[in-house]
Each structure stands twice: as structure tokens, then as C-alpha cells.
Amino acid sequence: MTTKSMRIIVTRPEPECSRWVDAMQAEGLSAVALPLIEIASIPFVFDAKQSYDAFVFVSRSAVEGFFKVVKNEVLQAKRCLVSGLGTRAALIQHGLQEGFIDAPDSHSNQFDSEALWQVAGKRDWQGKHVLVVRGANNLGEQEGRPWLADQLTTAGAVVDFVATYERRLPNLTDAQRALLQATPDKASTSAKQDIWLFSSSQSIEHLKLLVPSRDWKTSRAIATHERIFISAMGAGFGSVTITRPVLADVINVLHKT
Numbered sequence: 369m370t371t372k373s374m375r376i377i378v379t380r381p382e383p384e385c386s387r388w389v390d391a392m393q394a395e396g397l398s399a400v401a402l403p404l405i406e407i408a409s410i411p412f413v414f415d416a417k418q419s420y421d422a423f424v425f426v427s428r429s430a431v432e433g434f435f436k437v438v439k440n441e442v443l444q445a446k447r448c449l450v451s452g453l454g455t456r457a458a459l460i461q462h463g464l465q466e467g468f469i470d471a472p473d474s475h476s477n478q479f480d481s482e483a484l485w486q487v488a489g490k491r492d493w494q495g496k497h498v499l500v501v502r503g504a505n506n507l508g509e510q511e512g513r514p515w516l517a518d519q520l521t522t523a524g525a526v527v528d529f530v531a532t533y534e535r536r537l538p539n540l541t542d543a544q545r546a547l548l549q550a551t552p553d554k555a556s557t558s559a560k561q562d563i564w565l566f567s568s569s570q571s572i573e574h575l576k577l578l579v580p581s582r583d584w585k586t587s588r589a590i591a592t593h594e595r596i597f598i599s600a601m602g603a604g605f606g607s608v609t610i611t612r613p614v615l616a617d618v619i620n621v622l623h624k625t
Contacts, residue, residue, distance in 0.1 A: 373561060374398065374561045374562070374563055374622075374625065375398045375399065375400060375561070375562050375563070376392055376397060376398065376399040376400070376562075376563050376565055376622060377399075377400055377402050377547070377562055377563070377564045377565065378392070378399055378400070378401055378402065378403075378565050379402055379403060379404040379405075379564065379565060379566055379567070379568075379571040379575070380403060380405075380565075380567050380568075380571075381403050381405040381406065381407045381429070381535075382401075382403050382406075382407070384428075384454070385401045385402075385403040386401050388565075388615055388618075389401045391615055391619070392619060392622070395619050395623070397619070397622055397623075400547065401544070402540075402544050402547055402548065403538050403544075404538055404570075404571040404572075404574045404575055404578075405535050405536070405538065405568060405570055405571055405574060406535070406536040406537065406538040406539060407429045407503075407533055407534070407535060407536075408533060408534045408536060409432070409433040409436050409532065409533050409534075410433070410504060410508070410531065410532065410533060410534045411437070412433075412437060412530050412531060412532055413530075414434075414437055414438050414442075414530065416438075416442065418497075419497065420446065420497050420498065420499045420528075421446070421447065421496040421497050421498065422446060422447040422448065422449060422496060422497075422498045422499075422525075423443060423446060423447075423448050423449070423498070423499050423500075423501060424448075424449040424450075424498060424499070424500040424501065424516065424517075424520075425448060425449070425450050425455050425458075425459065425501045426451070426455070426500070426501065426502040426503065426512055427452065427454075427455055427502075427503065428452070428454045428455050428457075428458040429503060429532075429533045430455070430501040430502055430503065430532055430533060431455060431458040431459055431462065431501070432458065432532075432533070433501075433532030433533040434501050434532045435462050436532075437532070440462050440463045440464075443459075443462075443463075443464050443468075444463075444464075445468065446468060447468055447470065447491075448464060448468055448469050448470070449469075449470045449471075449484060449488050449516075450469060450470070450471045450484070451471065451472065451479050451480050451481055451483065451484040451516075452471075452479045452613070453471070453474060453479065453614065455471075456469055456471045470484065470487045470488040470491075471484065471487065472484055472486070472487060473487075477612065478593065478594075478612065478613075479612070479613055479614075480593065481513060481515045481516040481519075482515070484516065485516060485519050489519065489523070493520055493523035493524050493525040494523065494524035494525075495524060495525075495526075496520075496524070496525045496526070497525070497526050497528070498520055498525045498526065498527050498528070499527075499528050499529070499530060500512075500516075500517055500527060500528070500529045500530070501530055501531075501532055502529060502530075502531055502532075503531055503532070503533045503534065503535050504531035504533070504534045504535070505534070505535060506534060506535070506536045506537065508531075508534070510529055510531045511535075517529075535570060537574055537577065537578070538574070548575075548578055548579060549579065561588070562587065562588070563588045563589065563590060563622070563625065564587065564588070564589040564590070564600075564605070565589070565590045565592075565618065566589055566590070566591050566592070566596050566599075566600055567592045567593075567596070567613055568596065569595055569596050569599035572596070572599045572600055572603050573599070575603070576603055583604065584603055584604040584605045584606065585604055585605075585606045586606055587605050587606060587607075588605065588606065588607040588608070588609075589605045589607070589608045589609070590608070590609050590610075590611060590618060590621060590622075591608055591609070591610050591611075592610075592611060592612065592613035592618070593610070593613065594610060597610045609621060609625075
């Protein structure tokens, strides 16, 4: 199958979803935006008098939501921990110096908490006060893997949490809803074969909620992490490929498909 005969359905939240679609189209790929997670900043309380030694940002959305309430100066000369390159770039855009950011190497096989801890775990965390900035679900409940916070606590740190954004079911356009509702039988009459791109297991959970009766056994997907791969296989996708969560790597895989 050539790249001209397939269509990539990008499920990342906006604005990253449209940015990835544009980049793929510039590479001659057929791609459409179907964001399966909607991001919304939420109000939170930050005690400026509280002195934190370090901050953990779980995503770019965590960074953007944080700085809608907190001034940039709060992070000056503070150690920041991030697992993704996009999150790292967001901090730099807000004025944080690269030397204060712990993140996996850009050539790392994966960008997750485990890869981050290989870097940050070398530091002395005994008695350090750390704030984890993360998201919440549509019920306002904070969510996220506790693994990194557990490592910090075990290393002697005191860890607090705050949610700066909410991950919700998307408010889709009519065109996106029509794309979502298309059945495999209808899709098979098209000259194009869809490939779903998942960068979050929550996207897959939302997909199952939006089209609960859909059979995915003839559908293909690309997952940007092993946990997402497991979620996609669990949802019934017949073929799932794993790649790094880097746009260039995803495009390379698509060109080889």
C-alpha cells in the first residue's frame, strides 16, 4: 500500500492535532484531525509563599495551564522535570533556562517517567519539596500515573500535586463526527485505508465511549508507547505498530507503511 492510498487519523488534542496534520500533509501524506481529547484550563490555587525546590510538569498542557495563573518568575532557578520534548519546549518558551530542565535525551527510545527518572534520579531529593503539575478528568479528579511521584517520595522528597487542566470528551465538528461514525464496510468502499494515530490511552477510551459498537479487528493503528499499544490491542485493533512519540519518527513509519 502506498502513502497515497492511506489516510492517517490523528487523535492528539488541539492545537497539536492540527499541527501534526499540517506536518504530515507537507510530507505528502493524507491526514485528518480527529482530536479525541479536549483540553481545558481549570482554576487552581497556588500559594506563592510556599517554597518548592522543584516542579514536575506532566505535559505541555500542564505548563500552559500553570502559567495562566502563576508568574514565570516562580520557576526562575528552579529545577523542572519533564518527560516529553514538547513539554520541555513549552517551558523554554516561558523563559526557563535549559540548564534547569531534567528530561530524557532527545535520542531516548521513549519519553516517559521511567526515562526521565534515569536522569532526575541521579540528584539528591532528600528533604526536597516538589510540586507535580498535572491534569484532571471531566469530574475534576486529579489523574495520572503515580510512578514518578513514588520514586521521588522513596528518595526522600515531599511531593504535592496540583491540576491545571482538564481532559474531556471532545466536542467534535459535524465532519469529525461523520468520520467517527463511518463503519469499516463504508470505509472499504473508499480507495483509502485509515490508520489511527494514538498518543494517549485516554484517546482510545474516548473512542470506545463514542462508538461503543464499532468492531476494530480490520483497523490499523500506530501507538507512541507500549501502554498505548496494549490499550489499542485491548480495544480490538487488528494491527498496531509502536513508534517513538516524535513527529519525525511517526512520519518515517508512515512512509514505510
